[in-house]
Amino acid sequence: MNQQQTQFSTLWVLVVPPHSLAPEAADGKRSSNPAFWWVNGRGNEVRWSFEELGFHSRKVANVLSDICGLQKGDRVMLILPRIPEWWLVNVACMRTGISLVLGTSQLTAKDISYRLQACKAKCIITNDMLASAVDAVASDCQFLKTKLIVSEGRRDGWLNFNELYKAQPADHICVKTKIQDPMVIYFTSGTTGSPKMAEHSQGSLGFRPVISERYWLDLTPEDMMWCLSDTGWIIASLGSVLDPWVFGSCVFVHNLPQVESATILNTLSRFPITAIFGAPTLFRMLVQHDLTSYKFMSLQHCTSGGEPLNPEVMEQWKRTTGLTICEMYGQTETGIICSVFKGMKIKPGSMGKTAPLYDAQIIDENANVLPPGQEGEIAIRIKPKRPLGLFSKYIDNPEKTASSERGNFFITGDRGTMDEEGYFWFLGRSDDIINSSGYRIGPSEVENCLDRAPAVVESAAVSSPDPLRGEVVKAFVVLSPAFSSCDLEKLRLELQEHVKKVTAPYKYPRKMEFVQELPKTITGKIKRNELRNKEWGRM
CATH class of the missing domain: 3.30.300.30 (ANL, C-terminal domain)
Structure with a gap:
């Protein structure tokens, strides 16, 4: 085993989750699904019920509050790959009111330095892979007070996450937060300029799925959701934390240090995964394999987003698997703007219809709503009432926040059209x-x-x-x-x-x-x- 795999054989034990607190399925019976199911492809597994998830997350909340001294409103940067601790820190930050700042494991020392200084994080949590990069820039980050490492071994200047976790009690009282309080900060992956900090509130992320997100996933307690997004991005929060758990579904995770088509296809064949989300690149990779040699016994719902998926890939996937790929469209600032919902007529190349939270329109340069078929900018109506799912602001950048609004709309910077039936079609960035x-x-x-x-x-x-x-x-x-x-x-x-x-x-x-x-x-x-x-x- 490598270092990352070894830590899970000692920190977590494989458990068969008790189902006394499991959500009820549609027929009134208790779901047999765990809340969280993690595998690494080499025999190691972690399975938690919702009860156990609460137990572990309360201990992590105590690490952040009692040991690291973090309080409601403080910021902690989390840069971890697809390992169970990432999910526990997410839940622990919700419990404590600490703002989570997410980053991808592919960040360099320069990237980390910029982000730490920009967001003023008091704590960073990462693993051995990035610890040296953090150490190289930590002296320039005057707000950084605590470094937590997820590792079996110790490192000078770092607190060991695993050791602290084991020593903590499992009692923790949730901090009271308001709907407008900050929850998560994402650094946008813009193609020009330095990354911007988009802040989401407790309302825009925490309450949003209750109102809207059944439509893009439509999950139940009997479902098992596998979101293959990198842990640094908003779709990981939506597709592998908030939305599945709001509906009592199981979050499935494969460690997947490298995106390998054969591993993904074998995993879909072996485990009772009912829903997956992946970027178009993923499906383009998968259809190059002989899919007839794989049997997906449980898979029912496939979703793609991030950029348009070419219809040929959709056709080939449907032809060889019998499954339809539903497209969705959203941004870091907005979450899901529109999608092809389950049971909805699919128009190849279309991103679907507006999500229930939003009034999305195609507008011109003067913020006038354009008629069906006419090209313009994709925009979300924010006046007279700002929709719940929209981000709060670009932190420390009021000019950018202001420039993202035009008339009564938030402008996405993407161009598209809407047809007579309300389906959106993406043309490209402005x-x-x-x-x-x-x-x-x-x-x-x-x-x-x-x-x-x-x-x-x-x-x-x-x-x-x-x-x-x-x-x-x-x-x-x-x-x-x-x-x-x-x-x-x-x-x-x-x-x-x-x-x-x-x-x-x-x-x-x-x-x-x-x-x-x-x-x-x-x-x-x-x-x-x-x-x-x-x-x-x-x-």
């Missing part, structure tokens, strides 16, 4: 739209066409300067290994003709470059701005 000879082209339109071609694994479309047209579409294309030795010039012409046939000819990429990989944010979104800046000589 600054990603390509204007060629007066034709406005959304990059996802071009990418969806290219990604349907057997030779293409994924692609990115950006504007490129052209003396005649002002700018044209250029596509950066990652080829499937089977086509890497082909005549690239011939393949380029074939792909251009393919796009012309699939969509309007003016959208085809007049320029094309074959690359080994695309630049992406740590959430997996393609950094089109980086490619665009390269084309325009702004690097």
Whole structure:
């Protein structure tokens, strides 16, 4: 076993959860599901009932309050991979009113320094993998008082999470919080400028799923939800903490240090997982395997979000598994804006309809609501009453907070259309739209066409300067290994003709470059701005 795997054989024991406090299923019987089920793929498992989850989280709350001296409103930065402690700290912060600042395990020392100084966190919780990076910058972070390490061994200057946990009593009284009190801070993964701190309140995250989120997951106590999002992002909070547990569902977690298609497919075949969420990249990876050799006995609901999923992948997944992929759309600041709900008619390429909490519209530059079919900015009505699910503000950035509003709306910065039936269609970020000879082209339109071609694994479309047209579409294309030795010039012409046939000819990429990989944010979104800046000589 490696270090990470070893710690769970000593810190946690495999338990068969007592079901006396388990939620009731629809038929009135107690659910047999645990609240939390963690595996690492090497035989180690952790299973907790809701009762046990409460027991463990109360001990962690005492670590934060009594040992670290943190109080309601203080901030603690949490950077852990998919290990049980991440979930316990989440619940413990809810109990104590401490604001949680989440980060991904892929952060560098420079990233950590910026975040610690920006959010003024008094405590950081991480593991051996990032401890040295924290130590390298801690002296510059004047607000940081306590460092907690999740590790079997000790480290100078750090408190050992495991040892402190074991010594704590399991009695803890929840701190009273108000609906507007801060709960979680996310650093947005914007493609330009330094990351911004988006603050969510107890209401926008804690109470939101009770009102709205049954619609995008529609879970019951009999369901087992597997959200494959990185622990640093809002979808991990929504899909693997708040929303499943509000409905009494089991949260399933695979340690998954590396995203491997075979591991994911084997896990779906072995465990009684009924619902999964993954980014489009995940499903693009999975459909490249022979799915007929896998049998998903329990899986019923598949959801994708983060960027558009090309219809070809949806069709192939449906054809080989019999399951539909429902798309959803949201942002760090908003949570889920719209989605394809269970039982709803699917229009391939559409993000679905507005979530119950929101009044989403397509607006113009003057904040006028546009009619169906007309392109504009996707926006959420915030006046006369601000909806509960929306973030509170960008911390220490009132100018950015103010600039995100236009008239009666919060503007997402994304462009799209809405059809007569209320379905939303994503075109791209406002600054990603390509204007060629007066034709406005959304990059996802071009990418969806290219990604349907057997030779293409994924692609990115950006504007490129052209003396005649002002700018044209250029596509950066990652080829499937089977086509890497082909005549690239011939393949380029074939792909251009393919796009012309699939969509309007003016959208085809007049320029094309074959690359080994695309630049992406740590959430997996393609950094089109980086490619665009390269084309325009702004690097």
